[in-house]
Amino acid sequence: MAVRLIILQFPFFYGEVYYFGSMKQAWYNRKWIIILFHAAAWITLYSLPFLLKPSSYDKNSHDQHENHHWVLYGITCTLWTASFYLNAYALIRRFMNKKRYLQFILLQVAAFIVMVMVSWSYFQLFGEPREHNIRMDILVNIFPFLFMLACSIAYQNIEEKIVTDRLVKEKENENLKTELSFLRSQVSPHFMFNVLNNMVALARKRSEQLEPSLIKLSSLMRYMLYEANEDKVPLEKEIEYLQSYIDLQQQRFGSKVTVNVLLDVADNDCEIEPMLLIPFVENAFKHGTGLVEDAFITIELNVRNNLLQFTVRNKYNNVPNEVKDKTSGIGLVNVKRRLNLLYGNHHTLLITTHSDFFVVSLQLNLH
Numbered sequence: 001m002a003v004r005l006i007i008l009q010f011p012f013f014y015g016e017v018y019y020f021g022s023m024k025q026a027w028y029n030r031k032w033i034i035i036l037f038h039a040a041a042w043i044t045l046y047s048l049p050f051l052l053k054p055s056s057y058d059k060n061s062h063d064q065h066e067n068h069h070w071v072l073y074g075i076t077c078t079l080w081t082a083s084f085y086l087n088a089y090a091l092i093r094r095f096m097n098k099k100r101y102l103q104f105i106l107l108q109v110a111a112f113i114v115m116v117m118v119s120w121s122y123f124q125l126f127g128e129p130r131e132h133n134i135r136m137d138i139l140v141n142i143f144p145f146l147f148m149l150a151c152s153i154a155y156q157n158i159e160e161k162i163v164t165d166r167l168v169k170e171k172e173n174e175n176l177k178t179e180l181s182f183l184r185s186q187v188s189p190h191f192m193f194n195v196l197n198n199m200v201a202l203a204r205k206r207s208e209q210l211e212p213s214l215i216k217l218s219s220l221m222r223y224m225l226y227e228a229n230e231d232k233v234p235l236e237k238e239i240e241y242l243q244s245y246i247d248l249q250q251q252r253f254g255s256k257v258t259v260n261v262l263l264d265v266a267d268n269d270c271e272i273e274p275m276l277l278i279p280f281v282e283n284a285f286k287h288g289t290g291l292v293e294d295a296f297i298t299i300e301l302n303v304r305n306n307l308l309q310f311t312v313r314n315k316y317n318n319v320p321n322e323v324k325d326k327t328s329g330i331g332l333v334n335v336k337r338r339l340n341l342l343y344g345n346h347h348t349l350l351i352t353t354h355s356d357f358f359v360v361s362l363q364l365n366l367h
Helices: 032-048 066-096 101-126 135-205 210-225 237-255 278-287 330-346
Strands: 018-019 022-024 258-265 297-302 305-313 349-354 357-365
Touching: 032 066, 066 101, 066 135, 101 135, 101 297, 135 210, 135 237, 210 237, 210 305, 237 258, 237 278, 237 297, 278 297, 278 305, 278 357, 330 349
Parallel strands: 258 297
Antiparallel strands: 018 022, 297 305, 305 357, 349 357
């Protein structure tokens, strides 16, 4: 039964681009790039009257007041741009988003009246003598004004949506990291409990293996306390950790349990999440020993072309009324959850039972 989950990659277009466990600002979100984008958009928009001017237009035939029209056009463009940013970064947030619609509408009417009065005043001072037609000024300014208002509202809504999505993804990432840390910490005490029991058994027997076992335990604790805090560790470190654990268990059970181990790693530059494989081995020693007759455990690990094949097989006591301890199964539940969160559809986990055998088979893409 393969377990699948969405790949944990989160690239988004907003003020800053966040990745799992890290934060990085994309080049297109730098302030000077954004300013250039805005400037290019405004220049393109306001250049349309010049670009769409008929080719048959004779610049020498225009009247003496033509220059005043272009000056007024520059002034109104400035006012339109100012109204866009004023709405997008101030008025919409302060009034419209707080449902103060009446105040917002009154401010827009006032802004439009200012634009009309600027147009009227300019023609009175610099334009050709003509009877003032306020209706014409309104018609000339109303459509650009409404266009800028609609653009500012759309721009603000999109920006707020982007910021909201960013905060949601940040929260999801933080929750995910917290959950992974919690799952990893749940595995560690369970493992330490079993290892300390091994040490107690060796001490009672006054075994000569106690000292080398303590040295191995020390190295295991160093790995768990320091290297296991990393997101990933070299695969060889995880295998050393795994081998030390197996050695400690073999010292504990001796000839009572037959353990066959085959670790074949062709790729030495692979990395893996720490303490990801140990729960399967721990589960095999936990349920494949004790009342099990002719107990034996087989552990095989093979790595080729960044593809890890890991199989743990143990004989177990298939008795329905068998009493299990309260922590039974906790390790496997956690490691399934970690695999789902970390590898998604880049892993396949099969857990099967055949007669008196319990088999765990994991295929993991380490690339």
